[in-house]
Amino acid sequence: MKAYQSGMQKFQESGAKVFGISTDNTPSQKAFAASLGLSFPLLSDFLDRHVAKEYGVYIPKYGIAGRVTFVIDKDGKIDYIEQGGDAIKMLGAADACNRLAHRAAEHK
Protein backbone atom coordinates (compact mmCIF):
# COMPACT_ATOMS: atom_id res chain seq x y z
CA MET A 1 0.00 0.00 0.00
CA LYS A 2 2.99 2.24 0.58
CA ALA A 3 3.87 1.88 -3.10
CA TYR A 4 0.36 2.92 -4.03
CA GLN A 5 0.55 5.93 -1.78
CA SER A 6 3.84 7.04 -3.35
CA GLY A 7 2.29 6.52 -6.77
CA MET A 8 -0.98 8.24 -5.87
CA GLN A 9 -0.07 11.40 -7.73
CA LYS A 10 0.10 9.42 -10.96
CA PHE A 11 -3.27 7.85 -10.26
CA GLN A 12 -4.83 11.17 -9.33
CA GLU A 13 -3.51 12.82 -12.48
CA SER A 14 -5.28 10.15 -14.51
CA GLY A 15 -8.50 10.79 -12.58
CA ALA A 16 -8.65 7.20 -11.34
CA LYS A 17 -10.40 6.31 -8.10
CA VAL A 18 -8.25 3.94 -6.03
CA PHE A 19 -9.51 1.48 -3.41
CA GLY A 20 -7.37 -0.91 -1.38
CA ILE A 21 -9.13 -4.14 -0.37
CA SER A 22 -8.06 -6.68 2.26
CA THR A 23 -9.66 -9.20 4.58
CA ASP A 24 -8.71 -7.13 7.64
CA ASN A 25 -11.47 -5.52 9.68
CA THR A 26 -12.06 -1.79 9.39
CA PRO A 27 -10.32 -0.83 12.71
CA SER A 28 -7.11 -2.62 11.60
CA GLN A 29 -7.32 -0.95 8.21
CA LYS A 30 -7.83 2.45 9.81
CA ALA A 31 -4.71 1.99 11.95
CA PHE A 32 -2.79 0.81 8.90
CA ALA A 33 -4.00 3.72 6.73
CA ALA A 34 -3.09 6.20 9.47
CA SER A 35 0.38 4.71 9.94
CA LEU A 36 1.13 5.09 6.23
CA GLY A 37 -0.78 8.35 5.76
CA LEU A 38 -2.85 6.82 2.96
CA SER A 39 -4.97 9.27 0.98
CA PHE A 40 -7.25 6.61 -0.49
CA PRO A 41 -9.83 4.43 1.27
CA LEU A 42 -9.33 0.82 2.29
CA LEU A 43 -12.31 -1.52 2.01
CA SER A 44 -12.84 -4.38 4.43
CA ASP A 45 -13.72 -7.80 3.02
CA PHE A 46 -13.58 -9.17 6.56
CA LEU A 47 -17.03 -10.63 6.96
CA ASP A 48 -17.06 -13.63 4.65
CA ARG A 49 -14.25 -12.76 2.22
CA HIS A 50 -16.79 -12.96 -0.58
CA VAL A 51 -15.25 -10.21 -2.70
CA ALA A 52 -11.77 -11.78 -2.65
CA LYS A 53 -13.42 -15.09 -3.52
CA GLU A 54 -15.48 -13.64 -6.37
CA TYR A 55 -12.42 -11.95 -7.82
CA GLY A 56 -10.49 -15.22 -7.57
CA VAL A 57 -7.75 -13.76 -5.39
CA TYR A 58 -8.61 -15.52 -2.10
CA ILE A 59 -5.95 -17.70 -0.46
CA PRO A 60 -7.94 -20.12 1.75
CA LYS A 61 -4.84 -21.42 3.56
CA TYR A 62 -4.16 -17.99 5.04
CA GLY A 63 -7.63 -16.46 4.89
CA ILE A 64 -6.28 -13.46 3.03
CA ALA A 65 -6.35 -11.93 -0.44
CA GLY A 66 -3.40 -12.21 -2.79
CA ARG A 67 -1.77 -9.06 -4.11
CA VAL A 68 -3.70 -8.49 -7.31
CA THR A 69 -4.69 -5.15 -8.83
CA PHE A 70 -7.58 -4.64 -11.23
CA VAL A 71 -8.00 -1.53 -13.37
CA ILE A 72 -11.61 -1.01 -14.48
CA ASP A 73 -12.35 1.36 -17.36
CA LYS A 74 -15.27 3.78 -17.60
CA ASP A 75 -17.29 1.23 -19.56
CA GLY A 76 -17.12 -1.03 -16.49
CA LYS A 77 -14.80 -3.58 -18.04
CA ILE A 78 -11.52 -4.87 -16.66
CA ASP A 79 -8.77 -3.17 -18.63
CA TYR A 80 -5.72 -4.45 -16.80
CA ILE A 81 -4.78 -7.07 -14.19
CA GLU A 82 -1.50 -7.00 -12.29
CA GLN A 83 -0.51 -9.91 -10.06
CA GLY A 84 2.16 -10.96 -7.58
CA GLY A 85 5.50 -9.16 -7.55
CA ASP A 86 4.41 -6.78 -10.32
CA ALA A 87 1.38 -5.63 -8.34
CA ILE A 88 3.52 -4.36 -5.48
CA LYS A 89 5.19 -1.86 -7.82
CA MET A 90 1.87 -0.91 -9.40
CA LEU A 91 3.65 0.59 -12.39
CA GLY A 92 1.50 -1.31 -14.84
CA ALA A 93 -1.69 -0.23 -13.10
CA ALA A 94 -0.64 3.44 -13.16
CA ASP A 95 0.29 3.12 -16.83
CA ALA A 96 -3.09 1.55 -17.57
CA CYS A 97 -4.86 4.46 -15.83
CA ASN A 98 -2.89 7.00 -17.82
CA ARG A 99 -3.58 5.15 -21.05
CA LEU A 100 -7.31 5.16 -20.27
CA ALA A 101 -7.18 8.88 -19.42
CA HIS A 102 -5.50 9.62 -22.76
CA ARG A 103 -8.01 7.50 -24.61
CA ALA A 104 -10.87 9.40 -22.93
CA ALA A 105 -9.23 12.74 -23.85
CA GLU A 106 -8.93 11.70 -27.52
CA HIS A 107 -12.61 10.86 -27.66
CA LYS A 108 -13.67 14.26 -26.39
Add this chain to the structure above:
Amino acid sequence: MRFVNLLGMAALAAVQLFAQAQPPSTTLKVGDRPPDFTLPSTEGGTVHLADYIGKSTVVLAFFPAAFTGG
Protein backbone atom coordinates in the same frame (compact mmCIF):
# COMPACT_ATOMS: atom_id res chain seq x y z
CA MET B 1 22.64 -12.83 20.98
CA ARG B 2 21.22 -16.24 20.23
CA PHE B 3 17.76 -14.86 21.03
CA VAL B 4 18.25 -12.07 18.49
CA ASN B 5 19.28 -14.64 15.88
CA LEU B 6 16.16 -16.64 16.63
CA LEU B 7 14.02 -13.54 16.22
CA GLY B 8 15.69 -12.83 12.89
CA MET B 9 15.05 -16.36 11.70
CA ALA B 10 11.43 -16.15 12.77
CA ALA B 11 11.04 -12.87 10.85
CA LEU B 12 12.65 -14.44 7.78
CA ALA B 13 10.33 -17.44 8.03
CA ALA B 14 7.34 -15.11 8.23
CA VAL B 15 8.49 -13.20 5.15
CA GLN B 16 8.97 -16.45 3.23
CA LEU B 17 5.52 -17.58 4.29
CA PHE B 18 4.01 -14.49 2.72
CA ALA B 19 6.20 -14.78 -0.35
CA GLN B 20 4.78 -18.27 -0.89
CA ALA B 21 1.26 -17.03 -0.32
CA GLN B 22 0.85 -16.12 -3.97
CA PRO B 23 -2.74 -16.51 -5.09
CA PRO B 24 -3.94 -18.88 -7.70
CA SER B 25 -4.30 -16.81 -10.87
CA THR B 26 -7.52 -14.84 -10.82
CA THR B 27 -10.29 -16.32 -12.91
CA LEU B 28 -11.23 -12.87 -14.23
CA LYS B 29 -9.84 -11.75 -17.56
CA VAL B 30 -9.28 -8.44 -19.29
CA GLY B 31 -12.59 -7.42 -20.86
CA ASP B 32 -14.68 -9.10 -18.14
CA ARG B 33 -17.13 -7.15 -16.01
CA PRO B 34 -15.89 -7.08 -12.40
CA PRO B 35 -18.22 -8.58 -9.76
CA ASP B 36 -20.13 -5.80 -8.00
CA PHE B 37 -19.79 -5.37 -4.23
CA THR B 38 -20.58 -3.14 -1.28
CA LEU B 39 -17.91 -3.03 1.46
CA PRO B 40 -17.25 -0.93 4.57
CA SER B 41 -14.69 1.82 3.99
CA THR B 42 -12.02 3.36 6.24
CA GLU B 43 -13.52 6.72 5.25
CA GLY B 44 -16.84 5.81 6.86
CA GLY B 45 -19.94 4.19 5.42
CA THR B 46 -19.75 1.71 2.59
CA VAL B 47 -18.48 1.77 -0.97
CA HIS B 48 -20.67 0.33 -3.72
CA LEU B 49 -18.54 -0.39 -6.78
CA ALA B 50 -21.39 0.31 -9.22
CA ASP B 51 -21.59 3.89 -7.93
CA TYR B 52 -18.12 4.58 -9.32
CA ILE B 53 -18.26 2.70 -12.62
CA GLY B 54 -18.73 5.05 -15.57
CA LYS B 55 -17.59 8.10 -13.61
CA SER B 56 -13.88 7.42 -13.58
CA THR B 57 -11.33 4.68 -13.98
CA VAL B 58 -11.44 2.52 -10.85
CA VAL B 59 -8.41 0.75 -9.37
CA LEU B 60 -9.06 -2.17 -7.01
CA ALA B 61 -5.85 -3.10 -5.21
CA PHE B 62 -6.22 -6.33 -3.24
CA PHE B 63 -3.48 -6.73 -0.63
CA PRO B 64 -2.78 -9.61 1.80
CA ALA B 65 -3.03 -7.93 5.20
CA ALA B 66 -2.53 -4.64 6.98
CA PHE B 67 1.05 -4.04 8.12
CA THR B 68 2.60 -6.10 5.35
CA GLY B 69 5.01 -4.66 2.81
CA GLY B 70 4.08 -2.83 -0.35
